[in-house]
Amino acid sequence: MHIAIIGxxxxxxxxxxxxxIADGALNGKAIERLTLADVVAAATPAGFDGQVDIxxxxxxxAAEIQxxxxxxxxxxxxxxxxxxxxxxxxxxxxxxINMDGxxxxxxxxxxxxxxxxxxxxxxxxxxxxxxxxxxxxxIPDDFAPTPATSYGTQKAICELLLADYSRKxxxxxxxxxxxxxxxxxxxxxxxxSGFFSGIIREPLNGIEAILPVADTVRHWHASPRSxxxxxxxxxxxxxxxxxxxxxxxxxxxxxxxxxEIEALRAVAGEKAVNLIRREPDELVMRIVSGWxxxxxxxxxxxxxxxxxxxxEDIIRVYIEDEMGGIxx
Amino acid sequence: MHIAIIGxxxxxxxxxxxxxIADGALNGKAIERLTLADVVAAATPAGFDGQVDIxxxxxxxAAEIQxxxxxxxxxxxxxxxxxxxxxxxxxxxxxxINMDGxxxxxxxxxxxxxxxxxxxxxxxxxxxxxxxxxxxxxIPDDFAPTPATSYGTQKAICELLLADYSRKxxxxxxxxxxxxxxxxxxxxxxxxSGFFSGIIREPLNGIEAILPVADTVRHWHASPRSxxxxxxxxxxxxxxxxxxxxxxxxxxxxxxxxxEIEALRAVAGEKAVNLIRREPDELVMRIVSGWxxxxxxxxxxxxxxxxxxxxEDIIRVYIEDEMGGIxx
Numbered sequence: 001m002h003i004a005i006i007g008x009x010x011x012x013x014x015x016x017x018x019x020x021i022a023d024g025a026l027n028g029k030a031i032e033r034l035t036l037a038d039v040v041a042a043a044t045p046a047g048f049d050g051q052v053d054i055x056x057x058x059x060x061x062a063a064e065i066q067x068x069x070x071x072x073x074x075x076x077x078x079x080x081x082x083x084x085x086x087x088x089x090x091x092x093x094x095x096x097i098n099m100d101g102x103x104x105x106x107x108x109x110x111x112x113x114x115x116x117x118x119x120x121x122x123x124x125x126x127x128x129x130x131x132x133x134x135x136x137x138x139i140p141d142d143f144a145p146t147p148a149t150s151y152g153t154q155k156a157i158c159e160l161l162l163a164d165y166s167r168k169x170x171x172x173x174x175x176x177x178x179x180x181x182x183x184x185x186x187x188x189x190x191x192x193s194g195f196f197s198g199i200i201r202e203p204l205n206g207i208e209a210i211l212p213v214a215d216t217v218r219h220w221h222a223s224p225r226s227x228x229x230x231x232x233x234x235x236x237x238x239x240x241x242x243x244x245x246x247x248x249x250x251x252x253x254x255x256x257x258x259x260e261i262e263a264l265r266a267v268a269g270e271k272a273v274n275l276i277r278r279e280p281d282e283l284v285m286r287i288v289s290g291w292x293x294x295x296x297x298x299x300x301x302x303x304x305x306x307x308x309x310x311x312e313d314i315i316r317v318y319i320e321d322e323m324g325g326i327x328x
Numbered sequence: 329m330h331i332a333i334i335g336x337x338x339x340x341x342x343x344x345x346x347x348x349i350a351d352g353a354l355n356g357k358a359i360e361r362l363t364l365a366d367v368v369a370a371a372t373p374a375g376f377d378g379q380v381d382i383x384x385x386x387x388x389x390a391a392e393i394q395x396x397x398x399x400x401x402x403x404x405x406x407x408x409x410x411x412x413x414x415x416x417x418x419x420x421x422x423x424x425i426n427m428d429g430x431x432x433x434x435x436x437x438x439x440x441x442x443x444x445x446x447x448x449x450x451x452x453x454x455x456x457x458x459x460x461x462x463x464x465x466x467i468p469d470d471f472a473p474t475p476a477t478s479y480g481t482q483k484a485i486c487e488l489l490l491a492d493y494s495r496k497x498x499x500x501x502x503x504x505x506x507x508x509x510x511x512x513x514x515x516x517x518x519x520x521s522g523f524f525s526g527i528i529r530e531p532l533n534g535i536e537a538i539l540p541v542a543d544t545v546r547h548w549h550a551s552p553r554s555x556x557x558x559x560x561x562x563x564x565x566x567x568x569x570x571x572x573x574x575x576x577x578x579x580x581x582x583x584x585x586x587x588e589i590e591a592l593r594a595v596a597g598e599k600a601v602n603l604i605r606r607e608p609d610e611l612v613m614r615i616v617s618g619w620x621x622x623x624x625x626x627x628x629x630x631x632x633x634x635x636x637x638x639x640e641d642i643i644r645v646y647i648e649d650e651m652g653g654i655x656x
Binding site: 091110132133135141142143144145146147148150153156157160161163164167168244245 | 460461475476489
């Protein structure tokens with residue numbers, strides 16, 4: 001089996017690569033080849049005996065995407081995106097990378113399908129940012145996406161394209177709406193959601209963290225390990241079960257900032273909690289007020305997608321996977 | 329006031345033009361100029377004292393659209409589309425006309441907005457084809473579009489683009505999801521919905537009509553006169569009331585084929601009904617089984633959009649407007 005990852009150099013892409021190599025197989029088939037594509041060259045992964053191709057390029061560009069489709073991967077994970085904050089500031093770049101890139105990929109696949117029947121599994125990472133307020137406390141699977149950001153709009157459009165190209169039989173698409181990934185390792189990115197990770201990650205590492213919103217803010221979370229699990233499961237499931245609705249809200253953990261802080265206290269004690277400094281930021285508060293608090297994720301759960309059990313578990317995943325804990 | 333209509337040569341476009349000329353004003357402002365754009369030249373309308381420009385061209389083409397935006401209409405009605413049947417058969421043409429055309433229009437408006445603050449009212453005709461099964465008997469305003477056709481997908485994508493460009497302040501967008509327009513005058517077009525009109529129109533004109541589906545099929549209808557009323561109202565309403573959700577399911581009349589036939593009997597008698605010949609068509613039945621039966625249209629009704637009162641009224645509109653009745 002030949003697996004391609006677009007966005008392989010990002011945090012989730014690296015973890016997915018490592019998981020695939022550790023598993024050695026996907027859906028019962030041995031992995032013989034990995035194509036790791038991103039705008040910067042992904043690191044060569046350790047411990048893999050098969051062929052690895054590292055492709056650095058602009059994968060919103062039709063020519064780069066054509067090269068990828070020319071080598072006919074059996075499974076394509078499309079993780080590449082400009083994050084919400086950047087897509088809001090740079091309107092044209094957001095549409096180019098987040099929407100035109102996906103469309104070019106689908107078009108290349110369609111032409112390959114017409115040429116020789118090629119029909120890969122395409123797993124697309126969407127986001128709960130497709131939902132905009134007002135919405136119910138827990139969002140049902142059939143709730144209309146009315147995004148409050150350009151990023152969410154681009155993701156919602158990609159979902160519609162994925163569904164139509166799948167319905168027409170050009171591709172086996174599965175779109176997964178990821179909760180906010182938490183705790184992200186490393187440095188903050190330009191996502192406005194960064195503080196959800198920061199108020200856990202920084203204190204665990206003995207560093208002060210800024211909390212820009214109220215303790216009552218509720219949001220929808222999944223660990224990086226769960227996100228990788230969603231991707232693997234999406235690549236393996238029987239798409240016949242999806243009907244004409246291949247886009248699924250993923251399960252997660254609904255937690256307030258106060259819940260996060262209590263979980264941090266339970267796992268790492270008062271000293272860690274004392275490193276959180278409240279510094280309200282009107283812009284971040286305004287952005288976050290438009291975000292979903294919870295999804296029912298009924299279909300995804302019925303289809304076997306599994307999230308973390310609690311926010312404490314989310315913190316423990318970070319400690320295990322990033323701080324030399326008992327491993328993952 | 330300068331009004332442009334893209335798709336002016338079509339049935340709704342012609343009726344909208346005539347209504348605007350009859351009214352002489354839109355939202356209290358005198359209409360001084362009409363630009364009538366379509367792939368074929370629209371007829372020069374009678375009874376208008378102002379400037380009329382007839383533009384024939386491919387209005388999915390960025391250069392043609394740029395010319396239209398260069399003359400800065402105050403209001404643009406975008407009615408142009410490849411119909412559902414054709415978009416399903418010709419995948420590329422459907423996306424080019426129905427999606428790329430709208431995006432090019434929004435991009436031209438955005439660039440004009442950046443250049444000089446131009447911000448027209450843009451009324452976009454979407455469709456209940458954005459909804460795909462399974463759906464409830466009456467579809468709520470916040471129900472997720474999961475289209476069962478490429479046409480519906482293209483309309484749903486245009487809605488998302490319209491909402492995002494409006495949210496960013498580039499345009500004053502209003503998207504209206506039209507019910508199936510019935511009774512359409514003239515010849516059938518390539519829409520699979522044609523029989524809904526045919527079984528009324530042909531018998532009223534003494535001609536046999538084919539009914540390809542069961543009498544129990546329920547669908548969502550509005551007369552051409554109501555559709556024009558929706559467009560005028562959408563061009564006039566206060567968009568501040570729409571929040572970030574400028575796309576609205578329009579009100580209509582929910583009727584089964586049997587209801588249609590009873591209304592025909594009430595208006596035109598048994599002789600007309602006897603001209604309906606049942607000839608089941610598997611393809612049409614399959615397509616129609618994926619169509620919405622009714623929309624709540626709660627928001628649209630609260631915003632003042634008004635539909636026909638009954639299917640008998642829909643038939644009477646046809647007799648008045650198309651058969652030399654008492655006129656409309």
